[in-house]
Amino acid sequence: MKKIFAVLAVFLSLSLTACQTSSMNKVMETDSSQVQMRQIQSRAFSTTNRKGTLRTIIATLQDLGFVIDKADDELGTVSGTKLDGYSLRMTVTVRPRGKTQTLVRANATYNVTPVSDPQPYQQFFAALEKAMFLTAQEVD
Amino acid sequence: MLYKLHTIALLIYSVFIVSACVQTIPKDALQLSQESMQLRQLQTRAFSTNNEKKLLVAGAGVLQDLGYNIDESETQLGVIVGSKDRDATEAGQVAAAVLVAALGGGAMPIDKNQKIRASIVTRPSGKKQTNLRITLQRVVWNTQGQISKTQSIEDPLIYQEFFSKLSNAVFLEAQEI
Numbered sequence: 001m002k003k004i005f006a007v008l009a010v011f012l013s014l015s016l017t018a019c020q021t022s023s024m025n026k027v028m029e030t031d032s033s034q035v036q037m038r039q040i041q042s043r044a045f046s047t048t049n050r051k052g053t054l055r056t057i058i059a060t061l062q063d064l065g066f067v068i069d070k071a072d073d074e075l076g077t078v079s080g081t082k083l084d085g086y087s088l089r090m091t092v093t094v095r096p097r098g099k100t101q102t103l104v105r106a107n108a109t110y111n112v113t114p115v116s117d118p119q120p121y122q123q124f125f126a127a128l129e130k131a132m133f134l135t136a137q138e139v140d
Numbered sequence: 141m142l143y144k145l146h147t148i149a150l151l152i153y154s155v156f157i158v159s160a161c162v163q164t165i166p167k168d169a170l171q172l173s174q175e176s177m178q179l180r181q182l183q184t185r186a187f188s189t190n191n192e193k194k195l196l197v198a199g200a201g202v203l204q205d206l207g208y209n210i211d212e213s214e215t216q217l218g219v220i221v222g223s224k225d226r227d228a229t230e231a232g233q234v235a236a237a238v239l240v241a242a243l244g245g246g247a248m249p250i251d252k253n254q255k256i257r258a259s260i261v262t263r264p265s266g267k268k269q270t271n272l273r274i275t276l277q278r279v280v281w282n283t284q285g286q287i288s289k290t291q292s293i294e295d296p297l298i299y300q301e302f303f304s305k306l307s308n309a310v311f312l313e314a315q316e317i
Contacts, residue, residue: 068259073216083290123170
């Protein structure tokens with residue numbers, strides 16, 4: 001019994017330190033593998049209509065219950081926040097990919113945690129696909 | 141026996157700590173639902189004009205009439221964002237807090253301030269029509285400065301009122317989509 005107690009105590013202190021060593025290290029922190037995150041968060045659409053894509057992204061965010069925070073046509077970025085007992089922030093960026101495609105990248109923050117689970121991004125791009133009338137292609 | 145209790149307490153505590161560390165997004169947070177289509181109808185009206193800018197300006201005007209400050213705008217994409225800070229005290233909560241205090245329950249936090257945010261988005265639809273959608277949300281803080289509510293505003297009456305003000309401002313009828 002004493003052993004279990006000791007192991008648990010160690011586990012507890014470890015889990016506590018795993019939570020936060022110094023909060024400053026969050027500034028340049030990245031999630032899992034950067035390449036992997038980029039893949040989860042990006043899709044390519046076969047269109048060169050940048051403004052149309054941006055407007056469709058804004059409409060999709062509204063459909064999903066977001067209030068838009070910011071939009072910039074020149075930069076090609078849109079940010080929005082959804083409040084539903086939690087706060088979910090998303091930034092979506094658009095840029096040309098080759099001569100025939102547009103790359104859309106989304107990243108989400110749930111309260112104070114970056115979202116690295118692929119599923120919410122899949123859901124977002126599924127909604128965007130429907131509104132774009134185009135298929136979202138995964139990119140490497 | 142004492143060790144057992146300690147172990148159980150530690151187990152519960154460590155599970156709590158670990159779960160507190162990992163916050164996960166709800167499964168349906170980015171899922172389109174039946175409800176999202178109903179909300180779209182509630183929050184959108186079609187106007188018989190191809191003058192998107194004029195409609196957007198009118199939208200900004202109505203927001204100002206309602207006491208919102210404009211935080212962001214991007215006319216190239218038809219976006220205006222506004223917000224206002226207001227009192228959030230509710231009589232019912234005050235009464236409950238007074239009752240709790242009278243019964244010796246101490247000071248119960250009640251809602252104090254709120255920030256209401258609005259985003260207006262216009263979008264041309266066909267050659268002679270422009271759609272306008274407004275979405276609203278609010279954050280409420282209590283008397284201890286903690287956030288007590290974060291929610292989307294989904295009351296149909298609020299949206300009806302906004303659109304009736306807007307159609308008066310643009311001299312155009314707001315049609316449901």
